[in-house]
Structure formats: structure tokens, C-alpha cells
Amino acid sequence: MQPQSIAIIGAGTAGLATAALLAEQGHHITLIERAEALAPVGAGLLLQPTGLSVLKDMGLYQAMLGYGARVDALIGHTRDGRRIMNTAYRSLDDHSHGLGIHRASLCHVLDCHLQTLPHERLMGCTVSAVEVAEAHTTVIADNAGEPCRLTFDAVLIANGSHSRLRPTDWTRYDRLYPWGAMWAIQPMVESFAAPLLQQRYHRASQMVGILPTGCCPEQPNQPLASFFWSLPVAQMRHWQHRDFDFSGWRDQALQLWPQLETLLAPLTHQDQLLPATYRDVIMHRWGENRLGIIGDAAHAMSPQLGQGANMALLDARAIGQAVAESDAWPQVWRHYHRQREPQIRFYQRMSRWLTPAFQSHSRTVSRGRDLFFPAMERVPWLRIQMVKTVAGLKQSLLD
């Protein structure tokens, strides 16, 4: 395609990676981000082998390894020590692994790469609407207190799961999950330093997870762990109330998993844990005319399968390839849909089906999970399907 002026709204994983891949092709990129600066916010994310392959193609894999923590398997036990999850990446091949990484480090590496390429950026600029015309698309924004209208050949919406820019007539479903998590980043402790994402469950109503998270650019020598405590969204306000019984909660957490003691030692007040909520978003399409939508904004899902940042990187690669191989925007969207639709649909469905097995009050579902998951592990074909699902490799149930 002839060089195009393209605005990308949102400087998260999807926006930064796509900006770099399109700037490399000679397009005129304007990255628009509401935050004043890319601050070191967020907890740990799990990058899967498929997302890591995008970083390899971009020449960023080694830099990412320098910040991240290798993850060889996801393991989950019930409170009484029964293992019900064990998905080891090496079942795929000897080299496959995941990477636990701080969101700030992931954005930092992508941003350092983007800084080497010609582009413009508007920081502290919040987009409130996008208007599509036949020959251009207009972004309506508040740029550091000044209203502005900016016109581009095309616009990509990449502003995350809580996006209000999603075209309503493209959106089939958009709801907040009833469960979220409280999380904290803690210095890594010896008892969780193994290259594992570890979870512990009591029924489906209690779940705790520890993800090795590597380090962040500000403290390159401090290995970190991300701690997640599953919680219904309806209870988050109670958690944040000053009368919340934090030591009662700690006792509950330690009863679920006594080894947490050292990791939780620095946590003395509920304000040290932050709430995270997720959306479940299904769209009919992700691009039309001169407007596209990528990343969480396009297909937000629960993080149960650890696919958010991974899918954002795969979207970026697919958009890059679609633009490189097309002469006009309608062709870009045809390529993009063909490339991404099966996988996005599969992971949305799986996340929606699996989440209640780990986050709900249903005893029936958790009993089924405790029987079914270990049984799956004993059947080689099913075990591989589980690992492929986690690794981000699946396009459909039977592939």
C-alpha cells in the first residue's frame, strides 16, 4: 500500500507493537495515548510461545528475556494438595516456554523499539470519538485540555478492554465479568522462584496465583512476583473499605496456601492490593472502511488462559502483514479477518467456558473440574490439547 497516515489510539501492547510494525513499512504513524507518560503500571502478564514468536520476528525476544522470568509450566493444586492442572510447555517441544513479565517492561521494550522508528505521538491526549468518512477518518480528542479534530487515512482503535470507542454496530456482546482479582507486585521469595505459574484453589470460589514477573526497568536487579487473589467484583468495594478485616483475609489466604507466608509478609494493609476487572467483548467485525480495532478493545476476555498480551501481539503481526499485502483498506480487513478470526473466536469461547470453573460459587462446576482436569492429563492427546490451548496455538477444538 502507498504510505498512509495512520492514527493508533492507545499505547499498550497492541498499540505499541502495531505502531512499530507499520512505521517500519514507511507509514506515517501517530500514536495517541491518554496517559501523560508510559508509567510503570500494571502487574505481571504471561507471554505465551505464540506471542514470543512475534517478538522474535520483531528482533525483541532477547531484550524481553532480559526483563522477563521464564515460565515452564502452569500448575494448580486444590487446598488439600491435589494437583488438577499441569501444563508443561516442553510437551510441545524442548524449546517452548512462557515468559512472565511486568506490563511496564513489556511496554518499555516495545516503546524503545518504536523510538528508533519515525513516528509522532500525542501523550496526554484522550480520544472521545472517531468519525469515518469515505476518504479519511477523523479522531476527536482532548489534547492536554484543548479540544482537537485530527484527520488520517485510517485509524486503529487499541485502547484496551474498557474502550468506549468500540463501534456499537460491530459489537455483539460487551459485559463486565462478575469476578475479578486483587493483585500486588511483591519481591520474589525463594519458595516461589521456580519457573512456574502456580495456582491454588478451594472449590471455584477461592483462587490464588503467583506468577514470576522478572524485573522492571526501574529496578533491574529485583526479581518480582505477581500475586493474584480472585474476588467477585461485587466484593471489591467492601475490600477497599477502611473497616475491611485484612488480617482475617490473610489468615484465609494462608489457610488456602500456607507457603504464602513469606510472600505476603510485606502486605499489611488492603490498599497494597489493587483491583483488576475484566470484560468479555465479542464483535462481529474488527475492521471496515478506514477504521480497525485491535487488542483488548477488540476481544477483551478473562485472563484465565493468560492470552491478553499474547493476542495483542498476534493482532499486531496480522495487521502488519495485512497492510503489507494489500492495496486498499477493505482488502486489509479481509486479510485480517481471515488471519485472526478462528483463533480469536476459539479463545473467547474457551475463556468464557473455563472461567466459571475457577471463578464462581458453583460446587458442581468445581467438582467437575477436579475430576475432569486430572483425567485429561492422563490421556496424551487431551494433555497436548491443553498445552496447545495455553500456548496460544489453537484455532479450533479439534486442530
Ligand SMILES: Cc1cc2nc3c(=O)[nH]c(=O)nc-3n(C[C@H](O)[C@H](O)[C@H](O)COP(=O)(O)OP(=O)(O)OC[C@H]3O[C@@H](n4cnc5c(N)ncnc54)[C@H](O)[C@@H]3O)c2cc1C
Ligand atoms: C494500566 C493498565 C494496567 C494493566 N495491568 C495488567 C495486569 O496487571 N495484568 C494483566 O494481565 N493485564 C493488565 N493489563 C491489560 C494488558 O496490558 C492487556 O490485556 C494486554 O497487554 C493487551 O493490551 P492492549 O494494548 O490491547 O490494551 P491495554 O494494555 O489496556 O492498553 C490500552 C491503552 O490505551 C490507552 N487509552 C485508553 N483509553 C484511551 C483513550 N480514550 N484515548 C487515548 N488512549 C486511551 C490506555 O491508557 C492504555 O495505555 C493492564 C492494562 C492497563 C491499561
